[in-house]
Amino acid sequence: MRRSAARVLLASAALVGTTAALVAVLGGLLHRQAHAVRGVIGKPLGERAPLAAEVYKRKYGDPVDLLLLGDSIAAGLGAATPDETLGAQLAKRLAKKTRRTVRLRSAAHVGSETSMVRAQLASLPAGYRADVAVVVVGGNDVTHRVRTADSVQHLREVLEPLLAAGTEVVVGTCPDLGALPALPQPLRALASRSSRQLAAAQLDLVTGLGGHAVSLAEVVGPFFITQPDDMFAVDRFHPSGAGYRRTAKAMLPSVLAALGHEHPLPTGHYPPAVGRQDV
Secondary structure (H helix, E strand, O other): OHHHHHHHHHHHHHHHHHHHHHHHHHHHHHHHHHHHHHHHOOHHHOOOOOOOOOEEOHHHOOOEEEEEEEOHHHHOEOEOOHHHOHHHHHHHHHHHHHOOOEEEEEOOOOOOOHHHHHHHHHOOOOOOOOOEEEEEOOHHHHHOOOOHHHHHHHHHHHHHHHHHOOOEEEEEOOOOHHHOOOOOOOHHHHHHHHHHHHHHHHHHHHHHHOOEEEOHHHHOHHHHHHOHHHHEOOOOOOEOHHHHHHHHHHHHHHHHHHOOOOOOOOOOEEOOOOOOOOO
């Protein structure tokens, strides 16, 4: 019995040692892959997105103030011209649907994590209040391994003052990074899991506070998976102009709903879970 127990203990110790070694090797591989990816993502595109802030359809009158906050997707990195950015595409579609002038302002910044979006709010002119704010953020939190709980708390700190000021909020939840051709395996699988976890937590927070959430993984993810050559820019990470057109079209129903336009929301759109909380 003693010899048998000793053999079991030795085998267990060997298994634990092997598992620990595999974990260490995998962890090192993931770290190297993430470092390599961060070194090339966006490099062909530069550090600045095209500036798209302007007024759309002045002749309509009764202006709507549209604010974009968040990361490089919100800023439009990957678009060839200002007209192709997410903000511009949303503004044009919003003006056409509502027959109202749209005044677009963007404080989104390339490379932003959720913790940096409060500074974007602080950079706005004193007294400025948007009618609706569109927020897209989270991808950089995943690639920089920010804890989901921390990321969600930072998002809360952005949304609460917006909602308290009377601004309607539409959040495009973190895209599924598993759709990115630029990410090698096994990093892609890990990023997919982490980004989906973050997106689910963002959705719960946003709708619980009284905002609208759009699951980008549901509404545009399939297009990026099946049409990568069209949907991605040259770095294979950020959307192209076509990718932003598709994303703006997909997000528009929730932006209209946030502004009080009653119509059935498509799959992947999540209205406030209850009436807006006191924030």
